[in-house]
Amino acid sequence: MTIWRVKVEVSPRSGIADPAGATIERSLPALGFENVQNVRLGKLICLEIEAENREEVEKLVADMSERFLTNPVIEDSYVEIFES
Amino acid sequence: MSRHIGVVQFPGTNCEQDSIDTIKNLGGQAEILWHGSDTVGSVEAIVIPGGFAHGDYLRCGAIARFSPIMTAISRFANSGGVVLGICNGFQVLTETGLLPGALQKNVGLKFLCQMESLIVDSTSSAIGKSFKSGEQLQIPINHFEGNYVCSPxxxxxxxxxxxxxxxxxxxxxxxxGSIAGISNKEGNIVGMMPHPERATSVLLGSMDGNRILSALFEGNVKNNS
Known part of the structure; x- marks a missing residue:
């Protein structure tokens, strides 16, 4: 068994209003960053899973993201998996 | 009249006593349903009141579904029992899948605590049937994540x-759609962001909330084991 480190990025789905991201985007030009677009504010969930292989980890993380870590009505997830 | 209403208390719920006071003042009976309980006992309708169930960790209402009482409430609701979710209770119902859609942060990123004019739309739910379509109600809101969203x-x-x-x-x-409250297709599960338990006397600026909570007594109440 291997310990796998997993990062799950949760962000508002495209098309879903993200007022916090929009506020950051509107603020950046005040610091001279004029060319920034599509700012989205999300959250990062880090966890470790003990499993035989990467495919098993992918399956487990997809399942927990769908059923708990995200609300699929309003959020998307992006998963990164590292062998530790 | 002494309909027996259960009012759910999660860690972080904070509107349960106001809901109980209102129900009792309207002539009903009310008792706390502790979130760790795995039965709803002999209650005939259920209120999931506002607050911050389980600290609103992860997302508003997301952790509440793991409380044993939610399994009992799902059973009660799926057999036709009337359930009213108010504010955080509405968020709990969407996160549990008992109502469709989700509640996201308010447009404008402001916590809103103010009286609102509401228009009754459908009167087909267990609560709605006490009203006439097009009626106007004055009931306050008090939320940050009350922006209802769902797929087209x-x-x-x-x-x-x-x-x-x-x-x-x-x-x-x-x-x-300016949605403030919805029901499931069957009409026995209702969720709303405004707080009817805070519109219960002229001193509070409106008594319209009494009609929402008293509708629980007139609704399709059902006993459940």
Whole structure:
């Protein structure tokens, strides 16, 4: 068994209003960053899973993201998996 | 009249006593349903009141579904029992999957605590049937995540099935269709962001909330084991 480190990025789905991201985007030009677009504010969930292989980890993380870590009505997830 | 209403208390719930006081003042009986309990006992209808269930960790209402009482409430609701979710209770019902859609942050990123004019839309739910379509109610809101959102397909279903109970007159939080409250297709599960338990006397600026909570007594109440 291997310990796998997993990062799950949760962000508002495209098309879903993200007022916090929009506020950051509107603020950046005040610091001279004029060319920034599509700012989205999300959250990062880090966890470790003990499993035989990467495919098993992918399956487990997809399942927990769908059923708990995200609300699929309003959020998307992006998963990164590292062998530790 | 002594209908027996259960009022759910999660860690972080904070509107349960106001709800109980209102129900009792209206002539009902009310008792706390502790979140760790795995039965709803002999209650005939259930209120999931506002607050911050389980600290609103992860997302508003997301952790509440792991409380044993939610399994009992799902059983009660799926057998036709009337359940009213108010504010955080509405968020709990969407996160549990008992109601469609989700509640996201208010457009404008402001916590909103103010009186709102609401228009009764569909009167087909257990609560809605005590009202006339087009009636105006004054009931306050008190939330940061009250911006109702759902897919266009779900929105079509809500409209077609008469599941939209309340709309805001001046959509303060950006909700799709100005939605303030909905029901499930069967009409026995109702969720609303405004707080009826805070519109219960002239001193509070409105008594319209009494009609929402007293509708629980007149609803299709059902005993459950």
């Amino acid at each position: 397909e779900v929105m079509c279903e809500l409209e077609a099935n008469g599941q939209i109970f309340l709309r805001y007159e001046s959509n303060p939080n950006g909700s799709i």
